[in-house]
Amino acid sequence: MQGDTLCEPDRRAARASEVAAGVMCMLFGCAGASRADYALNLPPPATGIARQIYDLHTLILWICAAILVVVFVPMVIALVRHRRSAGHVAHRFHDNLRLEILWTVIPVLILVGMAYPATKTVIEMKDWSASDMTIKVVGRQWKWEYEYVDEDLRFISTLSTPRSEIDNASAKNANYLLEVDRPLVVPTGAKIKLILTASDVIHAWWIPAFGVKQDAVPGFIRETWFRVDEPGTYRGQCAELCGVGHGFMPIVVEAVTPERFLSWKTEQRTQMAALKEASTREYTLTELVGHGEKVYAANCAVCHQANGGGVPPAFPPLDGSKLVAGPAGDHLDRVFNGRSGTAMQAFGPQLSDFDIAAVVTFERNSWSNRIGDMVQPAQVAALRKQP
Amino acid sequence: MHTATIDDSAHHDEHPYGLMRWVTTTNHKDIGTLYLWFSFVMFLAAGSMAMLIRMELFQPGLQLVQPELFNQLTTMHGLLMIFGAIMPAFVGFANWQVPLMIGAPDMAFPRLNNWSFWLLPVAATLLIASLFVPGGAVAGGWTLYPPLFIQGGIAYDMAILAMHILGLSSIMGAINIITTILNMRAPGMTMMKMPMFVWTWLITAYLLVAVMPVLACAITMLLTDRHFGTHFFDAAGGGDPVLFQHIFWFFGHPEVYIMILPAFGIISTIIPTFSRKPLFGYVSMVIAVASIAVLSFIVWAHHMFSTGMPLGGQLFFMYSTMLIAVPTGVKVFNWLATLWRGSISFETPMLFSLAVVCLFTLGGFSGLVLGLVPVDIQLQDTYYVVAHFHYVLFSGAAMSIMAGVYYWLPKWTGHMYDETVGKWHFWLTTIAFNVTFFPMHFLGLAGMPRRIPDYAMQFEGFNSIASVGAIVLGLSQLLFLYCVVKCIRGGAAAGDRPWDGADSLEWTLSSPPPYHSFAVPPQVR
Ligand SMILES: [Cu+2]
Numbered sequence: 003m004q005g006d007t008l009c010e011p012d013r014r015a016a017r018a019s020e021v022a023a024g025v026m027c028m029l030f031g032c033a034g035a036s037r038a039d040y041a042l043n044l045p046p047p048a049t050g051i052a053r054q055i056y057d058l059h060t061l062i063l064w065i066c067a068a069i070l071v072v073v074f075v076p077m078v079i080a081l082v083r084h085r086r087s088a089g090h091v092a093h094r095f096h097d098n099l100r101l102e103i104l105w106t107v108i109p110v111l112i113l114v115g116m117a118y119p120a121t122k123t124v125i126e127m128k129d130w131s132a133s134d135m136t137i138k139v140v141g142r143q144w145k146w147e148y149e150y151v152d153e154d155l156r157f158i159s160t161l162s163t164p165r166s167e168i169d170n171a172s173a174k175n176a177n178y179l180l181e182v183d184r185p186l187v188v189p190t191g192a193k194i195k196l197i198l199t200a201s202d203v204i205h206a207w208w209i210p211a212f213g214v215k216q217d218a219v220p221g222f223i224r225e226t227w228f229r230v231d232e233p234g235t236y237r238g239q240c241a242e243l244c245g246v247g248h249g250f251m252p253i254v255v256e257a258v259t260p261e262r263f264l265s266w267k268t269e270q271r272t273q274m275a276a277l278k279e280a281s282t283r284e285y286t287l288t289e290l291v292g293h294g295e296k297v298y299a300a301n302c303a304v305c306h307q308a309n310g311g312g313v314p315p316a317f318p319p320l321d322g323s324k325l326v327a328g329p330a331g332d333h334l335d336r337v338f339n340g341r342s343g344t345a346m347q348a349f350g351p352q353l354s355d356f357d358i359a360a361v362v363t364f365e366r367n368s369w370s371n372r373i374g375d376m377v378q379p380a381q382v383a384a385l386r387k388q389p
Numbered sequence: 390m391h392t393a394t395i396d397d398s399a400h401h402d403e404h405p406y407g408l409m410r411w412v413t414t415t416n417h418k419d420i421g422t423l424y425l426w427f428s429f430v431m432f433l434a435a436g437s438m439a440m441l442i443r444m445e446l447f448q449p450g451l452q453l454v455q456p457e458l459f460n461q462l463t464t465m466h467g468l469l470m471i472f473g474a475i476m477p478a479f480v481g482f483a484n485w486q487v488p489l490m491i492g493a494p495d496m497a498f499p500r501l502n503n504w505s506f507w508l509l510p511v512a513a514t515l516l517i518a519s520l521f522v523p524g525g526a527v528a529g530g531w532t533l534y535p536p537l538f539i540q541g542g543i544a545y546d547m548a549i550l551a552m553h554i555l556g557l558s559s560i561m562g563a564i565n566i567i568t569t570i571l572n573m574r575a576p577g578m579t580m581m582k583m584p585m586f587v588w589t590w591l592i593t594a595y596l597l598v599a600v601m602p603v604l605a606c607a608i609t610m611l612l613t614d615r616h617f618g619t620h621f622f623d624a625a626g627g628g629d630p631v632l633f634q635h636i637f638w639f640f641g642h643p644e645v646y647i648m649i650l651p652a653f654g655i656i657s658t659i660i661p662t663f664s665r666k667p668l669f670g671y672v673s674m675v676i677a678v679a680s681i682a683v684l685s686f687i688v689w690a691h692h693m694f695s696t697g698m699p700l701g702g703q704l705f706f707m708y709s710t711m712l713i714a715v716p717t718g719v720k721v722f723n724w725l726a727t728l729w730r731g732s733i734s735f736e737t738p739m740l741f742s743l744a745v746v747c748l749f750t751l752g753g754f755s756g757l758v759l760g761l762v763p764v765d766i767q768l769q770d771t772y773y774v775v776a777h778f779h780y781v782l783f784s785g786a787a788m789s790i791m792a793g794v795y796y797w798l799p800k801w802t803g804h805m806y807d808e809t810v811g812k813w814h815f816w817l818t819t820i821a822f823n824v825t826f827f828p829m830h831f832l833g834l835a836g837m838p839r840r841i842p843d844y845a846m847q848f849e850g851f852n853s854i855a856s857v858g859a860i861v862l863g864l865s866q867l868l869f870l871y872c873v874v875k876c877i878r879g880g881a882a883a884g885d886r887p888w889d890g891a892d893s894l895e896w897t898l899s900s901p902p903p904y905h906s907f908a909v910p911p912q913v914r
Binding site: 039040041042043044045051052054055058059062063066069070073074076077080081084085086087090091092093094095096097098101102105106109110113116117120121123124125127128167168169170174176177178179180202203204206208210213214215216217219220221222224225226237238239240241242243244245246247248249250313315316344345 | 449450451452455456457460523524525528529530534536537540542623624625629630631664665666667668669670671672673695696697700703704707708711712714715718719721722723725726727728729730731732733734735743746747750754757758761762763764766767769770771831834835836838840841842843844845846847850851
């Protein structure tokens with residue numbers, strides 16, 4: 003969960019943790035430890051705020067270590083020297099006003115010392131004024147939607163780890179569960195303001211290396227900000243329990259130079275135009291099923307499962323489903339508008355006409371479903387025009 | 390009141406035998422025993438769930454449990470441990486010990502006492518049965534946050550009902566304890582002569598009476614949101630999901646102290662006994678407990694720093710949270726001063742108590758780290774939080790319960806427990822506990838969210854270690870069961886006062902004590 007480069011002290015820390023790992027492995031004889039790293043501290047900070055948090059944490063850790071010594075050294079001395087088995091006879095004192103006042107006042111002073119730097123950082127974290135760019139983040143079960151406000155650029159970012167890796171059917175790649183189909187791309191050096199909300203339940207947007215974690219609350223707008231200095235890929239996850247797919251909604255941010263960001267934007271525009279274009283064509287059954295399979299894997303398989311079996315009763319099976327076997331119009335309507343009061347969300351606002359047409363067609367012609375008909379993007383467009 | 394009890398005592402000694410003795414009992418010792426056994430059964434049930442969770446998390450990928458079941462297991466583990474294991478265990482201690490320690494014949498309301506216990510199995514059955522209804526048990530975490538909680542099936546209504554019943558039981562128990570302590574102390578026992586355990590329970594009982602109704606409100610609002618068209622927590626109808634979190638944690642934070650203050654009471658009883666020295670700073674200890682209780686009402690939103698509070702709110706709750714470190718520190722310092730220049734011996738209850746002092750202090754430190762808003766933003770909802778509250782609730786609360794059981798078992802049964810088995814239980818528990826939970830600090834710092842059924846590759850090492858620790862920790866508790874059962878069935882006679890350093894009133898009675906504790910109220914100097 004860090005930038006791809008490690009600076010010198012971090013490398014030293016990494017070596018230290020390898021040694022620790024070696025010791026742990028000898029102690030516990032655990033297999034497969036070779037591919038895991040035993041990170042002992044916060045990830046290397048990528049923003050100024052994360053740096054401050056890192057330093058604050060280090061400071062408190064040292065203070066706690068000092069208190070630990072002050073508290074436990076006398077305790078160990080007492081446990082060794084004042085044992086009954088060592089023949090020590092108990093004294094009967096049970097009060098010492100001066101001592102008791104002392105160990106009330108000193109902690110207060112230490113706490114004030116901690117509160118001062120913490121307060122400074124909190125104030126800075128809460129200051130999202132004078133930002134260079136605003137991005138709207140919407141949490142959905144279980145994906146993130148990003149919208150570059152004032153840029154007419156909007157896309158959805160979902161987990162791209164193949165199901166077979168999760169089910170242990172194929173080897174896991176290095177970014178297992180921390181990879182998405184479309185990362186959020188931001189320019190380095192710019193103050194990025196995020197405005198967050200959610201469409202269903204509470205989610206939390208979190209990149210450890212940024213020191214940013216903010217709940218996305220349905221029906222409300224929350225704000226936070228970050229400024230990345232170094233180009234790189236930064237990875238995080240949804241941090242608030244949001245249902246079955248909670249462990250499977252990662253966040254990936256790619257920080258690129260401002261020039262590279264401009265060209266990325268142009269690319270996106272062209273791609274979006276192509277997507278719009280794709281939604282105006284007619285397709286064959288094979289084309290629709292082929293594309294629909296990909297859309298299904300990215301959007302539907304978490305609940306309805308790759309084999310269409312679902313997890314009844316919360317997530318009904320699509321294989322042999324009455325709704326799928328019924329008229330295509332009803333089936334399309336359910337996918338487009340969702341079903342309120344259940345986890346079935348409305349995909350109309352999330353997917354393109356082509357995507358929706360393809361996934362409905364795929365569901366009608368997969369597993370044991372052999373309906374044989376199809377839905378064209380034009381039908382979805384017509385549904386979209388309805389009030 | 391005292392005279393009436395004396396006159397009646399002889400005929401009260403007649404009680405039904407067999408099962409009916411336990412169903413109809415109004416005796417504080419029988420009810421205490423029921424509470425303790427109930428909580429142990431819940432401890433094993435919820436612990437088994439934790440072991441299943443840890444087995445799934447032994448390596449990346451989904452192996453044993455699918456995400457739906459995983460979320461149910463984490464939620465049920467939390468609910469059963471808190472409401473089924475820890476809280477009833479402390480009420481069990483209160484039932485056994487409060488009358489014995491204040492020189493009372495029984496609790497103030499014996500029939501109410503019977504009720505408050507027998508509600509528990511009903512609630513537990515509802516909760517556990519909800520695992521087997523269509524859709525499975527509650528899966529939104531023990532914190533029950535909406536809107537996720539609104540999405541679930543019938544199990545969610547069963548859980549709400551179960552928690553109402555548990556809350557009712559707790560309130561009844563608390564009222565009983567308050568009345569007993571305030572009205573039934575032996576002549577001469579002024580408030581400031583009460584044993585520390587009684588003090589901590591008096592304050593805990595007030596906390597219970599204050600906050601359990603708040604929980605009841607919160608879950609009733611969830612229920613009406615689910616079924617009766619209200620929108621307390623639904624933005625679309627003018628409500629606010631975060632409102633629930635405020636109400637919940639207004640209950641939830643005092644709840645944490647409800648689970649730790651009686652533990653402080655047990656530790657403050659055991660350490661002086663085995664140091665053969667009076668408790669250091671009795672008065673400051675009482676003040677510390679009371680101020681922790683008062684402060685617990687103004688820190689709740691530190692559980693919610695990442696929800697997006699205004700700056701002023703974050704700063705207020707950060708400062709008030711840090712303040713709690715002061716009275717907590719006073720308690721630890723007082724325990725140390727009690728040890729200092731004592732004549733210390735290391736029987737099992739003392740070993741557990743010393744471990745509690747050390748490990749709870751670590752949990753206090755991680756609490757302080759989490760109290761600072763910027764660091765909390767980084768660590769909220771990670772394994773660091775999981776590590777923190779297990780250091781407080783397992784090595785704080787649960788291990789104090791174990792300490793207390795070993796300490797009073799000779800009094801309760803009349804037999805000495807097996808010291809060798811007890812020590813094995815202690816060392817296995819303490820080592821396995823640290824192997825399980827210490828690595829979780831590192832996992833949280835490195836960025837592993839909590840409540841996920843599967844994780845990224847870099848978290849594998851410490852997760853495997855934690856899982857091995859958890860299995861050993863779970864299995865070690867069978868030693869506890871063995872030791873307790875062995876002690877009940879026989880062993881060396883304990884005598885009235887097996888611990889030479891103990892000086893509270895229960896040790897003046899025989900072991901086990903007579904069915905009615907103090908038929909004649911003792912005179913306290
Ligand atoms: Cu989420």
